[in-house]
Amino acid sequence: MKPSKLSTPEIQTALEPLSGWSHSDMGISKTFSFSSYGAGVAFAVQVALLAEKTDHHPDALTIAYKKVTVTYITHSAGGVTALDLEAAKTLSSL
Amino acid sequence: MKPSKLSTPEIQTALEPLSGWSHSDMGISKTFSFSSYGAGVAFAVQVALLAEKTDHHPDALTIAYKKVTVTYITHSAGGVTALDLEAAKTLSSL
Amino acid sequence: MKPSKLSTPEIQTALEPLSGWSHSDMGISKTFSFSSYGAGVAFAVQVALLAEKTDHHPDALTIAYKKVTVTYITHSAGGVTALDLEAAKTLSSL
Amino acid sequence: MKPSKLSTPEIQTALEPLSGWSHSDMGISKTFSFSSYGAGVAFAVQVALLAEKTDHHPDALTIAYKKVTVTYITHSAGGVTALDLEAAKTLSSL
Numbered sequence: 600m601k602p603s604k605l606s607t608p609e610i611q612t613a614l615e616p617l618s619g620w621s622h623s624d625m626g627i628s629k630t631f632s633f634s635s636y637g638a639g640v641a642f643a644v645q646v647a648l649l650a651e652k653t654d655h656h657p658d659a660l661t662i663a664y665k666k667v668t669v670t671y672i673t674h675s676a677g678g679v680t681a682l683d684l685e686a687a688k689t690l691s692s693l
Numbered sequence: 694m695k696p697s698k699l700s701t702p703e704i705q706t707a708l709e710p711l712s713g714w715s716h717s718d719m720g721i722s723k724t725f726s727f728s729s730y731g732a733g734v735a736f737a738v739q740v741a742l743l744a745e746k747t748d749h750h751p752d753a754l755t756i757a758y759k760k761v762t763v764t765y766i767t768h769s770a771g772g773v774t775a776l777d778l779e780a781a782k783t784l785s786s787l
Numbered sequence: 788m789k790p791s792k793l794s795t796p797e798i799q800t801a802l803e804p805l806s807g808w809s810h811s812d813m814g815i816s817k818t819f820s821f822s823s824y825g826a827g828v829a830f831a832v833q834v835a836l837l838a839e840k841t842d843h844h845p846d847a848l849t850i851a852y853k854k855v856t857v858t859y860i861t862h863s864a865g866g867v868t869a870l871d872l873e874a875a876k877t878l879s880s881l
Numbered sequence: 882m883k884p885s886k887l888s889t890p891e892i893q894t895a896l897e898p899l900s901g902w903s904h905s906d907m908g909i910s911k912t913f914s915f916s917s918y919g920a921g922v923a924f925a926v927q928v929a930l931l932a933e934k935t936d937h938h939p940d941a942l943t944i945a946y947k948k949v950t951v952t953y954i955t956h957s958a959g960g961v962t963a964l965d966l967e968a969a970k971t972l973s974s975l
Contacts, residue, residue, distance in 0.1 A: 636750060637930040638975075640741040641923040644832060647734040647756065648919040651840040656730060661755040662741065693920075731836040732881075735829040738926060742825040746933040787826075824938060828929040835922040835944065844918060849943040850929065 604678035613684045617691045626658055626672025627679055627687055632665060639667045645693060655682045698772035707778045711785045720752055720766025721773055721781055726759060733761045739787060749776045792866035801872045805879045814846055814860025815867055815875055820853060827855045833881060843870045886960035895966045899973045908940055908954025909961055909969055914947060921949045927975060937964045 605613075610627065614620045620629045633639040643662050646669055650656040659670045669690060671683035699707075704721065708714045714723045727733040737756050740763055744750040755762045763784060765777035793801075798815065802808045808817045821827040831850050834857055838844040847858045857878060859871035887895075892909065896902045902911045915921040925944050928951055932938040941952045951972060953965035 636741070636745065637927045637934070640738070640930060641927040643756075644734070644738065644926045645919045645923040647730070648836060648839045648922060651730065651836045652842070652919070654840070656758055657756070659755055659757045661753055662737075662751070663753045664750055731833045731840070734836060735833040738832045739825045739829040742828060742930060742933045745930045746825070746936070748934070824929070824933065828926070831944075832922070832926065835918070839918065844946055845944070847943055847945045849941055850925075850939070851941045852938055 602673060602676055602680035602682050604673070604676045605680060605684075610679050610684070614687065617687055620687055620691075622679065626670050627683055628659075628668060628670035629687070629690070630666050630668040631690075633667070634665070636665060639665050642693070643667050646690060649686065649689060653682075653686065655686055657686070696767060696770055696774035696776050698767070698770045698774060699778075704773050704778070708781065711781055714781055714785075716773065720764050721777055722753075722762060722764035723781070723784070724760050724762040725784075727761065728759070730759060733759050736787070737761050740784060743780065743783060747776075747780065749780055751780070790861060790864055790868035790870050792861070792864045793868060793872075798867050798872070802875065805875055808875055808879075810867065814858050815871055816847075816856060816858035817875070817878070818854050818856040819878075821855065822853070824853060827853050830881070831855050834878060837874065837877060841870075841874065843874055845874070884955060884958055884962035884964050886955070886958045887962060887966075892961050892966070896969065899969055902969055902973075904961065908952050909965055910941075910950060910952035911969070911972070912948050912950040913972075915949065916947070918947060921947050924975070925949050928972060931968065931971060935964075935968065937968055939968070 610622050620627050639662055643660055646660055657669050658672045661668045671686050673680040673682055704716050714721050725736060733756055737754055740754055751763050752766045753764045765780050767774040767776055798810050808815050827850055831848055834848055845857050846860045849856045859874050861868040861870055892904050902909050913924060921944055925942055928942055939951050940954045943950045953968050955962040955964055
């Protein structure tokens, strides 16, 4: 069964315990800050490995010097699904 | 000596032999397409390694599924410099 | 069903069309050469992404300057299985 | 000036404050353990980025599931130099 699009309140409730995630029409996203370029790139690689492992990929994964921004949305569902929230939860625990 | 900001004609002339690069106020950028997520991520890692090697980092390096977009600008010079064009040339030859 | 250990002739027949792989008690392995350190690291990252995607990881993945050596064996089967040969085939096609 | 080979006592004294490094004819090496494959690969990428940044590369960087082993030696000096110890110190602080 494919995951279905969640409502805004559902998404907000799920993001509440996680710090730094925001929600918009583009999906859910968070910018992570690092002490060095290398640490940020290493984190981005870990996000990419998780994506391949779970077969759920960020809509965008951007390295801008020491900041890495990750955005998730499930295009096939037309919005944010449980898969996106699961990925957010995992990243927040890395 | 720090590199100085180049003029738009200088930038355009330098980008001419390279394919797919465009120039705007945000700097110079190109989107590379790959046959798999893994190939794109591997390319992004190579861009990051080059950045550390040359001590010149992309302003943004974005992995959006099988597409990787790279943008260079030299903020300290307030525009695109020879360092950005050098990086563009290197990426186009990878 | 778990994959079962293959015989030496089966492994050799499967490796024949692939170039550069060798077989020993340690499993199957190949050393890939690259023109730069960055290219080798990028390849290693691609191998790691494939490992997470297929949930089958190299026994060892070694970056020694411009050479990357990959070894596969399926410890749970006590030898080389179809999963290892599948990975070898994929790497040889990257 | 090229770095010169250090004596065994010099190397041992330098490694003392760092945990887990050992010294042999192959150079200095340490095996780092991680809680996941992804975390280990991310660490290995950070080691590779540091290598490009400092232009001093590990003799070998091996990912064996959740363990990453790094070995440094300066072949041009015929042994372990201050560059290798500097890299060891940096890795231990990541």
